[in-house]
Amino acid sequence: MPSRRAVVWLAALIVAANGFFPALWILFTSLKTESELMRIPITILPTAPTLDNYVRVFTDQPILLFMWNSFGVATLSTLLCVFVSALAAYALVRLRLPAPGLILSALLAVAMFPLISLMVPLFQTMRTVGLLNTWWALIFPYAVLSMPVCTMVLIAFFQDIPRDLENAAMIDGCSRLGALWHVILPLTAPGVFTAAILAFVNAWDEFLLALTLAPRVSSRTLPVGITLYQGEFAFPWPIISAALIIAIVPISILIAVFQERVVGGLTQGGVKG
Incomplete structure (x- = not known):
């Protein structure tokens, strides 16, 4: 019509x-x-x-350092998140765990926690273990905060893999973890890519934890570093806008490169049968 x-x-x-x-x-x-x-x-x-604003972005503040910090934190937290999420999703789908529905509900409850409510305990924990102003002060929280969503994404994919495939792999000598690594993960590559992109983007864009747990200039990530362009009595919008464009470009390239895998992961994960 x-x-x-x-x-x-x-x-x-x-x-x-x-x-x-x-x-x-x-x-x-x-x-x-x-x-x-x-x-x-x-x-x-x-x-x-x-293009003077873009020149000022690189001369007024060490934005390359901020980008390196963001890239390192986002990459390591994504690897940790996907690794643990894959193990959790496999356990929930394949192992006979007690009350799996309750575990899934707990995962969803963790995902719904407001971030501001976690700031004080996270700050005290990182200060106690001596991780403030380091990458690890952000890597662990970012990985944990993205795990519920990534686990749910991977569960949708793992449920579609027949048990016979991993049983055959274990008969041939693979351990259960070996079957997960050599059979399940390759077959669910779109889901793994989808989970990884979601975790990476969340870590790249996060501001509140980065401002609180890594405030030192040498460990600041890009979202926090952009705030340094603001003066006490001035707000140079053109320069800040140039810095924002520089921050958007890596994510745009990442999404463009893996667009088909991400879209395929989001659609395939929602279809059963």
């Missing part, structure tokens, strides 16, 4: 505008000067585009 197709296209345009317009606005702002940004009436497109 034409009317139904029009509604679908309208909904798609609204979703696309909601996703792309803020990013385009930040991009256009990053190419403006301070004077042009304050000009009235406001212009969307820059009249005289400049």
Whole structure:
């Protein structure tokens, strides 16, 4: 029906505008000067585009250090999260655990905990064990906070793998962990990629824990480092916008490269049969 197709296209345009317009606005702002940004009436497109703001991003603050910290923390926390989530999902699907439904409910409850309620115990724990202002102060919390979602994603995939495949692998000499590594994980690669992307993006974008547990400049991640461009009485929006674009680019490239696997993982994980 034409009317139904029009509604679908309208909904798609609204979703696309909601996703792309803020990013385009930040991009256009990053190419403006301070004077042009304050000009009235406001212009969307820059009249005289400049890359000076991007130069200032790299000269005013050690943004490469912030990006390295974010990349290291996000990568290590993702590896830890996916490893533990795979073990947890396999145990819940294959092993005869007592009250698996209760365990799944506990996982969901952990995922719903407000982050601000965990700040004080996390800070005290990291200070006690001497991990403040280190990568590990962020790696462990990021991995734990992403585990419930990643575990649920992997459970949906593991349930579709016939038991006969891993039984055959164990008959051939594989241990249970060997069957998980050599049989289950390769067959559920889209789910593993989906879980890994979700964990990586959550760690890359997180701000509150990074600000609290790693406030030193040498250990700051990119979201916290961007706040250093703000002065006491000044808020240089063009420079901050340029820094935001630099922060968005790695995630955009990651999603573009693994788009098919992520979309396939999200759709296949929701289909049974």
